Amino acid sequence: MKSSKIYTLGTITSSISIVVSILANIAIVPILLNNLGKEQYGIWLTLSSIFGAMNIADLGIGQSVSKLISQNSDTEDREEYITSIISTAFFTSVMISIVILLINIVISFFAEKILNLDGYNIQNLYIILCVNFLINFVFSIFNNILIGYKRIYLSNILIIIRSILMLVSNYAFFKYSNDIKKLAIVYTVTSVIVFVISIIFIKKRSKGTIISIKAYDKKLLKVILKPGIFFFLIQVSGIIVYNTDNIILTNFIGAEIVALYFSAYKIIDIFMKLIFVVSDNIFPFISALHGKKDIGQIRTLNIITSKVSIIMCVFLSIMYYFFSSEIIDIWLGKGNFIGYDIILVLCLILVINANTHNAGVYINALYKHKKTAYLAVIEAILNLILSLILVNRIGVLGVVLGTLIASLLTSAWFTPYYCCKILGINFKRYFIDVILKNIILAFLFTMLIFIQKQFINIDVFWKLISCFAFNFIIFLILSYGIAFNKIEKSKLKEMYNKVIKPKFRRV
Incomplete structure (x- = not known):
């Protein structure tokens, strides 16, 4: 073939x-x-x-x-x-x-x-x-x-x-x-x-x-x-972070709460898989550009994929937070919603993970993952310790806060910073161009959804889908206008014509 x-x-x-x-x-x-x-x-x-x-x-x-x-x-x-x-x-x-x-x-x-x-x-x-x-x-x-x-x-x-x-x-x-x-x-x-x-x-x-x-x-x-020892360390750390929550909750609170927590987390997990596709699919292009020593193109790609990943997260996180109760009720029936405080922390973890994963893909593609592997181990240990301490004090919220705090102290800032250092990107410029613009975008979109929430009642699936579709169109217009400059908009069109459009033609 x-x-x-x-x-x-x-x-x-x-x-x-x-x-x-x-x-x-x-x-x-x-x-x-x-x-x-x-x-x-x-x-x-x-x-x-x-x-x-x-x-x-x-x-x-x-x-x-x-x-x-x-x-x-x-x-x-x-x-x-x-x-x-x-x-x-x-x-x-x-x-x-x-x-x-x-x-x-x-x-x-x-x-x-x-x-x-x-x-x-x-x-x-x-x-x-x-x-x-x-x-x-x-x-x-x-x-x-x-x-x-x-x-x-x-x-x-x-x-x-x-x-x-x-x-x-x-x-x-x-x-x-x-x-x-x-x-x-x-x-x-x-x-x-x-x-x-x-x-x-x-x-x-x-x-x-x-x-x-x-x-x-x-x-x-x-x-x-x-x-592969360093990839193995990253794998072990990921397993500790994502596979211990249910075990801790069963031990300290009970098996019933695990079902509620998992239901809330499952939506976040689906969002992660969708968002990670953005940077994962660009991996071969990064490797090819690295082989040609075209760091300039890699820098541009990094800024664009960082923005696209975080933009997707901003939309999905805000929509999930405000409509999480309705989503869970329509999906699983009433009585299975775990609470807005836990949903909020999970949404913050989603946004952080999108940015760190994107940076991690570039670091791995350039074979510079030794430091991030060691850091992943530190994060996993911190996560486990904090979760065990906090679960006794504030229950389920303590487990997710343990994950969030451990990430904020380690990979949330170091991984994107280290990626910028490797690629020769000014981190201050990166913060303003990628993070700050998305904070402004998130604030504006949050206000819009907050106002909507006062006037709409979603109790069936078709209303939920309509709400997501309508707000997605508005969000696309907002994000395209706020998050991207002229050069990046041109690059996005070029990527669409070279990568996405040909695939549709083949199909």
């Missing part, structure tokens, strides 16, 4: 997979909440967070596999070497999985006490979810193999299949049962189906044997595990 066709398929399926994944998640949350109840759903989320944190056991194997296969897949005589890469990575993951399983079988006997869930009898559920996690853990290697073969469209198809299967299985399951343990088994079966499909995809692409114990190579394992 021609590379241009593969690229087009990758672009189309990426867009579809994001939409399908988001819609499936939006549909699944109320199904689980309404059928399991707040308490059982809270337990489900807490255990899911525990196993989500165990992804650090990957040790960067997945990324290394993608890179090694990508470097060797276009050469005819390298099929045997690729088999060794896949086999070594697979059997290493299996060995890690066995160790994780044995450790968690022991932990399962004490899980109720550790999580302050005495009397809930979660041991069997814990083990089933552990098995489900391990299947997905090994599956992630196969997903990285597809990416290494430059078959990103197949990886996206797997995401689409998985999202649809999860939605259908949840809907069908609750027609017959509300047993949380049986639900965990259904999730495990779904994971097995996706796992098998991924093997079929790889088998069709590979010319020889995919996996062989004879192809396992200890020397190659060192090559696979070698670099």
Whole structure:
């Protein structure tokens, strides 16, 4: 298949997979909440967070596999070497999985006490979810193999299949049962189906044997595990920041509050995925410009993507804060809204994360991420300590404030500052041009929405969508006029003509 066709398929399926994944998640949350109840759903989320944190056991194997296969897949005589890469990575993951399983079988006997869930009898559920996690853990290697073969469209198809299967299985399951343990088994079966499909995809692409114990190579394992220590530190820090909140809340407050908190956070998580696409998709262009040593173009791109990311955040955060109660009520039903104070802090975290993520993409693309990796570890430790201290004093608000304060003390200022330093951008100019302009934009838009809120009543979905659409048009006009200068407006048009428009033509 021609590379241009593969690229087009990758672009189309990426867009579809994001939409399908988001819609499936939006549909699944109320199904689980309404059928399991707040308490059982809270337990489900807490255990899911525990196993989500165990992804650090990957040790960067997945990324290394993608890179090694990508470097060797276009050469005819390298099929045997690729088999060794896949086999070594697979059997290493299996060995890690066995160790994780044995450790968690022991932990399962004490899980109720550790999580302050005495009397809930979660041991069997814990083990089933552990098995489900391990299947997905090994599956992630196969997903990285597809990416290494430059078959990103197949990886996206797997995401689409998985999202649809999860939605259908949840809907069908609750027609017959509300047993949380049986639900965990259904999730495990779904994971097995996706796992098998991924093997079929790889088998069709590979010319020889995919996996062989004879192809396992200890020397190659060192090559696979070698670099990536700083990316690993960033990954570990991210897991601590985003996967410990549910565990802390269950321990100190109770499982029921986790369901309410997760519902509020889920919207923020969806917004993050949408916003991060802006800088993530520009990564190859940054790398190409860096190869040409065109720092001037990278500077211009950085200012534009910073503005676009923050502008998107400003709109989504303000709309979510003012209409969060209506969004949650329409989505999940009344009685599931956690409070405006927590929503406000989550929105502030969203805005900060958009800016730091954008700066981080440029730092990583230029291979200058050593300092930010160490800082990420400090932030994660601070976040954990502050959350544990504050949760005892002010409850759920303390957990999210712990995340916000830790970020403000570390990455919120250092990451964009360090990015400016690397690119030779005057930080004072950056602050005025990017941050200050968006503060003015946010103030004006907040006043507009505040006035609107006094006169409108949103109680159905179509009113909510109409409100978002109407205000989005107004916001676009405001942001285009306030946030961008003439040169940046010209650059935006150029990026649209070169990057976005051709993709629509291909479609």
